[in-house]
Structures are given as C-alpha cells and as structure tokens.
Amino acid sequence: VENILAQAKKVAEEAEVFLVSSEETTAQFEANRLKHIQSKQNTSLALRIIKGGRLGYASTTELGDTQNLINNAVETAQFGMRVKFELPSPAPYPQIDIFDPAVESTPIEKMDKLGQGLIAIVTGHTPDILCEAMVTKGIISFRIINSRGGQASYRKSIFSLGIIGSLIRGTDMLFVGESQSSCHPLTQPREVAEVVLKQLELAKNQASVPTRQLPVIFTPRGVASALVPSLMMAFNGKTVLQGASAIGQKLGKQVFDPKLWLWDDPTIAYRPHSRPCDDEGIPSQRTPLIEKGKVASFFYDLQTAALAGTRSTGNGSRNHGLPAPAPSTFVIAPGKITLDEMVSDIKEGLIIEQLMGAEQGNILGGDFSGNVLLGYKVESGKIVGRVKDTMVSGNVYQVLKEVIAIGSEPEWVGGFLQTPPLYCPRLSVASK
Amino acid sequence: MPDIEAVGRQLAQAVKGYSADYIEARLEQSQRSHLTYRGRELESVGQSTAIGGNVRALVKGGWGFVSFNELSDLPRRIELAVKQARLVGKEESKLAPVEPIVDAVASEKDSPLVIPLAEKKQLLDEYNDIIWRTPKLQTSIIAYGDSHKKVIFLSSSGSYIHQQRTDITLRLSAVAAEDGEVQQVGLSLGSRGDFSSIRGLHQQVEEMAKHAVELLSAPQVKGGEYTVVLDPVLAGVFAHEAFGHLSESDFVYENDRLREIMVLGRKFGSTELNIVDSAAMPGLRGSYKYDDEGVPATKTYLIQEGELVGRLHSRETAAKMGEKPTGNARAINYHYPPIVRMTNTYIEPGSASFDEIIADIKEGVYAKNWFGGTTSMEMFTFSAGEAYMIRNGKVAEPLRPVVLTGNVFTTLSNIDAIGNDLEMNQGGGCGKGGQVPLPVSNGSPHIRIRRCLVGGK
Numbered sequence: 082v083e084n085i086l087a088q089a090k091k092v093a094e095e096a097e098v099f100l101v102s103s104e105e106t107t108a109q110f111e112a113n114r115l116k117h118i119q120s121k122q123n124t125s126l127a128l129r130i131i132k133g134g135r136l137g138y139a140s141t142t143e144l145g146d147t148q149n150l151i152n153n154a155v156e157t158a159q160f161g162m163r164v165k166f167e168l169p170s171p172a173p174y175p176q177i178d179i180f181d182p183a184v185e186s187t188p189i190e191k192m193d194k195l196g197q198g199l200i201a202i203v204t205g206h207t208p209d210i211l212c213e214a215m216v217t218k219g220i221i222s223f224r225i226i227n228s229r230g231g232q233a234s235y236r237k238s239i240f241s242l243g244i245i246g247s248l249i250r251g252t253d254m255l256f257v258g259e260s261q262s263s264c265h266p267l268t269q270p271r272e273v274a275e276v277v278l279k280q281l282e283l284a285k286n287q288a289s290v291p292t293r294q295l296p297v298i299f300t301p302r303g304v305a306s307a308l309v310p311s312l313m314m315a316f317n318g319k320t321v322l323q324g325a326s327a328i329g330q331k332l333g334k335q336v337f338d339p340k341l342w343l344w345d346d347p348t349i350a351y352r353p354h355s356r357p358c359d360d361e362g363i364p365s366q367r368t369p370l371i372e373k374g375k376v377a378s379f380f381y382d383l384q385t386a387a388l389a390g391t392r393s394t395g396n397g398s399r400n401h402g403l404p405a406p407a408p409s410t411f412v413i414a415p416g417k418i419t420l421d422e423m424v425s426d427i428k429e430g431l432i433i434e435q436l437m438g439a440e441q442g443n444i445l446g447g448d449f450s451g452n453v454l455l456g457y458k459v460e461s462g463k464i465v466g467r468v469k470d471t472m473v474s475g476n477v478y479q480v481l482k483e484v485i486a487i488g489s490e491p492e493w494v495g496g497f498l499q500t501p502p503l504y505c506p507r508l509s510v511a512s513k
Numbered sequence: 514m515p516d517i518e519a520v521g522r523q524l525a526q527a528v529k530g531y532s533a534d535y536i537e538a539r540l541e542q543s544q545r546s547h548l549t550y551r552g553r554e555l556e557s558v559g560q561s562t563a564i565g566g567n568v569r570a571l572v573k574g575g576w577g578f579v580s581f582n583e584l585s586d587l588p589r590r591i592e593l594a595v596k597q598a599r600l601v602g603k604e605e606s607k608l609a610p611v612e613p614i615v616d617a618v619a620s621e622k623d624s625p626l627v628i629p630l631a632e633k634k635q636l637l638d639e640y641n642d643i644i645w646r647t648p649k650l651q652t653s654i655i656a657y658g659d660s661h662k663k664v665i666f667l668s669s670s671g672s673y674i675h676q677q678r679t680d681i682t683l684r685l686s687a688v689a690a691e692d693g694e695v696q697q698v699g700l701s702l703g704s705r706g707d708f709s710s711i712r713g714l715h716q717q718v719e720e721m722a723k724h725a726v727e728l729l730s731a732p733q734v735k736g737g738e739y740t741v742v743l744d745p746v747l748a749g750v751f752a753h754e755a756f757g758h759l760s761e762s763d764f765v766y767e768n769d770r771l772r773e774i775m776v777l778g779r780k781f782g783s784t785e786l787n788i789v790d791s792a793a794m795p796g797l798r799g800s801y802k803y804d805d806e807g808v809p810a811t812k813t814y815l816i817q818e819g820e821l822v823g824r825l826h827s828r829e830t831a832a833k834m835g836e837k838p839t840g841n842a843r844a845i846n847y848h849y850p851p852i853v854r855m856t857n858t859y860i861e862p863g864s865a866s867f868d869e870i871i872a873d874i875k876e877g878v879y880a881k882n883w884f885g886g887t888t889s890m891e892m893f894t895f896s897a898g899e900a901y902m903i904r905n906g907k908v909a910e911p912l913r914p915v916v917l918t919g920n921v922f923t924t925l926s927n928i929d930a931i932g933n934d935l936e937m938n939q940g941g942g943c944g945k946g947g948q949v950p951l952p953v954s955n956g957s958p959h960i961r962i963r964r965c966l967v968g969g970k
Contacts, residue, residue, distance in 0.1 A: 111767065112767035112768065114603075115575070115601050116575065116576065116601065117575075117576040117577070117578060117601065117850070118575075118576075118577050118578070118597035118598070118600060118601055119577075119578040119579070119580075119597075119850070120578070120579045120580070120593060120597070121579075121580045121581075121848055122579075122580065122581040122582065122583065123565075123580075123581075123582060123848065124582055124583065138557070138558065138559035138560075139559060139560050139561060140559065140561040140562075141561060141562045141563065142562070142563045142564055142565060142582040143562065143564055146562070149562065153559075153560040153561075153562075156560065156630065157558045157559055157560060157630065159630075159631075160548075160555055160558050160630055160631070160634055161555070161557075161558055162554055162555060162556055162557070163554075189597070189600065190600075193600075209770075211767075211768055211770075247768070247890075249768070249770035249771055249774070250770070251774075252774055252891065252922045253891070254889070254890055254891040254892075256889055292736065292737055319551065322552075323551060323552050323651070323652040323688070324651045324652055324690060325651055325652050325688045325690065325695055325697075326695075327693055327694075327695050330693075401561075402547070402549075402557060402559060403556075403557045403559065405557075437887055437889060437892070437893075437894055438885070438886075438887055438894030438895075438896065438916055438918070440885065441884050441885030441886065441887070441894065441895070441896035441916055442884070442896060442914060442916055443695070443696060443697060443913070443914055445688060445695045445696075445697055446694065446695040446696060446697075447695075448913070450896075450915075450916035450968035450969075451894055451916060451918075451968070452892050452893075452894045452918040454889050454892065469892070469920075470892070470918075470920055470966065472736060472916070472918050472966055472967075472968040473968070474733075474736055474916070474968040474969055474970065509736055509968075509969065509970050510736075511736030511737050511738075511966060511967070511968060511969065512966075513738065513964075513966055
C-alpha cells in the first residue's frame with residue numbers, strides 16, 4: 082500500500098490508497114433446514130489521485146497490479162472533476178468499539194444451532210410455516226493512507242441473524258420476518274423470534290379498510306420502508322447542492338413536527354454501521370439532521386462539502402466507486418407514548434409494518450406509494466386483523482409535518498436505523 | 514494479471530480428486546468503466562479491473578460455497594467447500610442430468626472498453642446539454658457503465674465452458690423543481706455491448722427533460738381502481754414482476770403449498786395470454802449460450818393460452834420437481850452461487866392496435882415507461898415513469914408518476930386486450946437474493962388491465 086502511494090505520488094500532485102478486505106461466512110437455511118454454507122473472501126484496492134487539479138480514480142482486486150492501476154487512474158484524471166478539497170492531514174480519531182474477537186471464533190456448528198433454534202421457535206408457534214434463515218459472521222479490515230500523511234485503519238466484526246417465514250393457505254400468502262445485527266455475536270434467537278411471533282399473531286385474522294384517509298401508525302419497520310428512503314435522499318448534501326432536495330433551502334426552518342429529532346450517528350458502540358472514520362479518513366461524528374422539527378444540517382463528504390462551502394461531516398462513503406455522501410446510522414429520538422396507547426387512541430385506522438414499492442416513486446419530492454405487504458387494521462382501539470390488496474400514498478413532508486405521537490419504544494431496523502413507532506393523523510388509503 | 518485460463522486448467526483436474534457428489538468452479542475476469550454526471554459537470558469517472566472465482570460443492574443434498582479473489586492456494590478453497598457441504602448434507606443429492614460440455618463462446622460485440630473515454634464523454638455531454646437547455650430544469654443525473662467479462666465454468670463431470678460477454682447501461686434523469694416541488698423523469702437503456710445503441714437519443718432526452726418540467730404542474734391521480742393501459746416498456750416490467758418471479762422454481766420446489774397453487778395447467782389468464790422467458794433469443798441483455806451451471810439456454814413458455822405450462826429451473830429444482838432443466842441458474846458475479854433467474858421475459862403479441870385498446874375506455878390511466886417494480890409472489894407493485902388520464906377513448910392530461918399494484922391470482926385474468934406491437938426493453942436490472950442488478954430484458958406489446966389498483970390521493 083505504501084509502495085503504491087509512493088509510485089502514484091511520482092505522477093500526481095496528491096494520492097490516496099484505500100484498501101478493504103473482508104471474510105464472511107453464512108449459514109443459510111431453506112425450507113426449515115440448513116441448506117448452504119458460504120464463505121466469501123474479498124479484497125479491493127482503490128486509488129484516487131489529484132493531477133492537474135483533477136481527480137483520477139481506479140480500482141482493482143489485484144494487489145500486485147500496481148502499474149495498471151496507476152495508468153487507469155491517470156487516464157481518468159484527464160476528465161475527472163476539478164478537486165475543491167484537500168485530503169485530510171493526520172488527525173485524532175474517536176475510540177469506537179466495533180470489534181469483538183468472539184465473532185471470528187464462533188464455530189459454524191454454533192451458527193447452525195442458532196439458526197435451528199430460531200426456526201424451532203417460529204415453527205413451534207405456527208407448524209405449517211416455511212422459514213428461510215441466515216446466520217452470518219464477518220470481519221472487515223479497513224485501511225486508508227494519503228500523500229498528506231493522513232492515515233487510518235480499523236477492524237470491524239459483524240454478526241447477523243435473520244428469518245423470513247412464509248405461510249400459504251389457498252392462494253393467500255403471508256410473509257413475516259425480522260433480522261438483527263451487531264458487532265458482538267448474537268446468541269439468543271428469542272429476540273428475533275418474538276418479532277415474528279407477534280406478526281403471526283396479529284395477522285391471524287383478515288380485515289378490510291375503506292378507500293379514504295385514515296390515521297396511521299408506522300411501526301419501526303414501517304418507518305424504514307415508507308419514510309426513511311426519502312429522508313436519506315433529502316438530507317444528502319449532494320442532493321442539496323444540486324438543488325434537488327425538497328428541504329435544501331429550509332436550513333433552520335420548521336419543516337417537521339416539533340416532536341421530531343433525527344441524527345446520523347456512526348459512533349454508537351458495537352453497531353454494524355459504526356466506524357472511527359469515514360471512507361475518506363475523516364473522523365466520525367454525530368450529525369444532527371432534525372432538531373425539534375427544524376432542519377439542523379445535511380451530511381457531506383469532502384468534495385460536496387467544499388463545493389457547498391462547508392465542512393465534511395464524515396459521511397464520505399464508497400460503494401465500489403468514488404466517495405459520495407451517505408448516511409451511516411439514522412436515529413430518530415423516542416417520545417413518550419407506547420404503541421398500545423397509540424392503538425387505543427384510534428377509532429378506525431391502519432398500522433403499517435411493511436410497505437412494498439415505496440422507493441419506486443418520486444422520492445426526491447418526498448412522495449411514497451406502495452402496497453401494504455404487512456399491515457393491520459385498527460377498530461375502536463383494537464388491532465382486528467391483517468389488511469391485504471391495499472395501497473397507501475403520501476408525502477413524507479406532509480406526513481411528518483404533524484405527528485400525533487412518537488413512540489417510547491425504539492427498535493433497530495436492518496442495522497442502519499433506530500426508530501420508535503410514529504403515529505400520524507392521516508394518510509390516503511386505497512383498497513379493493 | 515494472472516491468466517485465468519491457466520488457473521482454470523489446473524482447477525479442472527483438481528476438482529475431480531475429492532469425495533463429493535459434485536463440484537463446480539467459476540473463474541471470472543472483468544474490466545469496467547463508468548462515467549457519472551450529477552449536474553452540469555462530469556462527477557465521477559473511473560476504470561476498474563477484477564479477478565476472482567468460486568468453488569461450489571454438493572454432498573448429500575447440502576451445498577458448500579467458497580468465493581475468493583486471491584487465486585493462490587486453490588486446493589484449500591476446494592477442501593473448505595467440500596467440508597462445508599458435508600456439514601450440511603443429510604439427504605440425497607439430486608441434480609438434473611446434463612451432458613458435459615466443452616465450448617468457448619466469444620462476445621458478440623467488441624468490448625466497449627476500447628472506445629476512448631473522451632468519445633463516451635462527448636456523447637454524454639451532448640445529452641446533458643440538451644437537458645440543461647430546458648427551462649425550469651433543476652439538475653440532471655447521468656450514469657453510464659460498461660463492462661467486458663470472461664467467465665470459465667468447469668465441473669467435476671467434465672464441463673469446461675469459456676464465455677465472454679459485454680454489457681452497456683445508461684440511465685438519464687432530469688430533475689425539475691419549482692417552489693419546493695421536485696419532479697423527475699428518467700430514461701433507462703442497455704445493450705449487449707453495442708455502443709451505437711445509445712447514440713442518437715437526442716430527441717428522447719429532450720422529451721424526457723420537458724416532461725419533468727410538465728410534471729411540476731400535473732395533478733396526482735385519485736387513488737382507486739381503474740382500467741389501466743400499459744405501454745410495452747411498463748407491460749414488460751409487469752410481466753417480470755407479476756408472473757416471472759413466481760415462475761422461478763426455487764421459490765416453489767420445496768414448498769408443498771406453493772406447488773399445489775402453481776400446478777401446471779392452472780388457468781391464470783385469457784387464451785390470448787402467452788408469457789415466455791428465453792435466454793436463447795440472441796443479442797439481448799438476458800441472452801447467453803450456457804447458464805452458470807453449464808446448462809444450455811432454452812426458450813420456456815411460462816403461460817400458454819392463459820395456462821401455466823412451464824417454469825424456470827436450476828439443475829437442482831428441475832430434478833426435485835421431476836421436470837427438465839431450463840438453463841436459468843445465474844450468478845451476478847463470482848461472489849455468489851447461481852440461483853434461478855429470469856433472462857429475457859416477454860408477453861407475446863396479440864392482435865389489437867393501440868387505438869382499439871383505448872377506444873372504449875371512458876376514464877382510465879395510461880401508464881408508460883419504467884421506474885421500478887417489486888414482488889412478494891402474491892402481490893406485486895410496479896411504477897410508471899409517465900402517466901396520463903384516458904378520457905373517452907383518448908389520451909388526456911398528464912399525471913404525476915403512478916404506482917400500480919396487483920394480485921397475481923386476479924390481475925393476470927383482468928388483462929382483456931393485448932396489442933400487436935411487441936417491444937423489448939433493455940434498460941432493466943433485476944434483484945434477488947442480494948444479487949442486483951442482473952442484466953435482463955423485458956418486453957410486451959401494449960396491454961389493457963381492468964380493475965387495477967392505483968395509488969393516489
């Protein structure tokens with residue numbers, strides 16, 4: 082890595098070498114039993130150079146192929162964007178615990194047992210359900226060095242446990258599921274199973290909703306599938322810089338309900354999306370995005386921040402390419418009302434647990450529309466059953482402008498979001 | 514770069530020396546380039562090379578899979594895959610028999626990577642200029658990518674297949690904004706490596722940009738059931754989401770209840786409805802000669818005259834269902850094992866003209882162009898990039914983009930008109946099991962669906 086940096090410096094003003102390698106093992110269960118074990122080893126090396134004030138970029142999986150890598154980067158630098166930022170100098174990084182050696186030493190037999198245990202709990206509750214489950218352990222090694230002396234490295238462990246159950250009766254299909262992840266090994270299947278058992282209980286009966294506006298509770302998984310994609314786009318500094326964010330001009334303004342708080346936080350110990358620095362070597366920080374319903378800030382990488390006249394928030398992320406702003410972990414602050422209290426407040430309404438297709442609309446404008454893949458009808462303060470063949474449509478900015486209550490029970494969803502349930506006064510519902 | 518041919522020849526010998534029911538390996542070498550615009554300026558340009566491989570072993574019905582991009586110490590990788598498979602296997606291995614094949618398939622087109630970056634950039638600059646000339650336009654997003662890939666497949670039963678393929682994708686979006694309103698329209702294209710297929714789009718790009726501005730003042734449809742007419746692009750996505758995924762037999766083969774529902778001969782639509790998946794059609798993004806299990810590509814009727822007549826198989830699903838393999842096991846790259854996937858999926862043309870299809874619709878929705886789609890088997894959603902009201906047999910005012918939803922057991926039988934104008938769309942990428950975007954194509958003529966649920970205010 083040092084050698085590549087030294088050679089790249091001979092042909093460019095500045096250079097940065099980024100190396101990530103990972104080892105991952107997955108036990109995959111199909112039709113209620115272990116079906117596959119997979120191991121994946123992956124190494125990726127990326128070179129960024131600044132030449133003639135422009136950015137060049139190349140990547141490879143071949144650590145020995147230095148000359149080709151440098152040539153590719155030099156060729157692209159002819160057309161690359163004009164660089165407005167400086168690569169970071171040496172900096173202190175926060176101490177963030179994201180590595181537990183117990184993950185690496187977890188034997189495959191134990192992962193098999195964990196998956197079996199999870200499936201046994203679910204099939205114990207509903208014998209005719211068919212489950213797919215995944216138990217994964219992984220280690221990521223990260224290293225970055227640049228020609229201004231900046232350098233960072235860390236190791237991260239990740240362990241995840243997930244299940245999807247399908248229950249088919251006639252032509253009626255019900256899908257339930259949950260997954261959890263951590264930098265520690267997960268050892269108790271019960272926690273994941275409880276979520277699935279609750280879904281199965283609530284979906285036992287069917288119910289129908291009318292085609293009109295109804296009050297809605299988004300569960301944590303509902304928040305993730307319906308509302309979060311738009312917010313992640315809207316607070317992205319790049320969307321803002323391009324003038325394509327619906328809240329780009331609203332910094333400091335009241336856009337959301339005053340009860341709403343949202344931040345991006347890559348510093349929480351032992352969370353899979355935590356890290357001491359971003360993919361450009363900028364120290365991690367907690368970035369407030371919504372404070373008391375006001376737009377508090379946006380998240381940035383180096384180049385976007387420089388163009389916008391601000392500083393990187395340490396959100397430079399590489400997804401097989403150049404760094405771009407991306408959220409790490411979104412956290413919505415809990416409120417004071419339990420889910421049960423929300424339900425008992427509703428005369429006729431809908432609970433959304435999983436919305437399908439919400440990301441397919443005009444998410445830049447905040448619109449979302451989707452099929453309620455898993456959702457429940459509320460009548461006179463009680464959950465009466467599962468709804469089907471039902472669509473909801475709304476706009477994130479309208480929905481979150483007035484929130485009746487924010488739940489007191491936050492949950493982790495998909496490793497990237499911690500949120501309580503949200504209770505909103507109205508949403509358009511269309512049903513067959 | 515190491516020579517994957519030399520590694521392949523070694524591996525072909527090595528995989529025969531282990532006690533497993535079956536072992537296969539894939540080696541892959543690829544080159545890619547990409548150019549991305551966000552706004553006026555070229556934002557990202559890069560070139561990458563990758564090399565890697567995997568070994569998959571089957572023992573007593575259990576699979577072990579090991580992927581890597583360090584090509585040293587391959588015997589250890591094979592041993593690990595066999596060891597894993599042995600740990601899993603407690604049943605009987607079943608694979609549909611295929612003849613061992615030794616073949617080399619060259620790519621149909623020269624690699625688009627030999628075209629200088631400057632030439633690619635110039636074309637994209639022209640398109641971007643067109644977008645930016647449109648008044649009220651806020652910004653543009655253009656993403657171009659191309660790749661050339663060599664894959665060697667080899668197995669313990671003696672197959673050794675070398676295939677090359679090239680691929681091009683281009684996605685353009687125009688974003689219009691006014692008074693806090695943001696609207697966007699996109700155009701997705703793809704090709705089996707033929708760069709000329711993305712030239713000459715100037716007029717389409719101009720229409721796209723103008724349409725984004727037009728949407729700022731367009732109303733949102735009122736939610737509810739409508740008679741909906743889909744254009745060939747969106748009807749192709751509909752075929753893919755509404756039925757294609759349900760015909761992938763890895764969902765079905767170990768699920769007795771689903772096997773009862775998906776029994777061959779079941780009626781799903783009118784006698785005019787025919788749905789096909791065919792990797793054997795040449796020159797499309799879902800085309801190939803052999804799949805990633807070394808099985809020759811076929812043309813498979815999924816629905817013929819409204820009845821379920823076939824489904825897509827891997828060697829394992831075919832054996833376990835007692836059906837013939839169809840050559841539909843695909844892996845997006847060497848990090849993944851092959852799973853059952855679609856290729857080129859389409860609704861066969863009928864006899865109606867577009868005018869006949871809309872003639873007797875009093876109030877309906879004409880949905881065009883593709884934005885996205887997803888399915889949960891029974892229920893599916895797909896979204897249009899453009900939509901218009903249909904009033905008294907005529908296409909009327911534009912609408913905000915719509916999301917449509919359906920239920921496979923009712924929506925297919927609500928198709929009551931099929932046009933005569935089949936078109937294949939190459940801009941799609943399919944996701945399943947974390948493997949996304951897999952190159953596929955979808956197609957259809959215009960179709961009309963009665964009582965389709967549309968989301969709205």
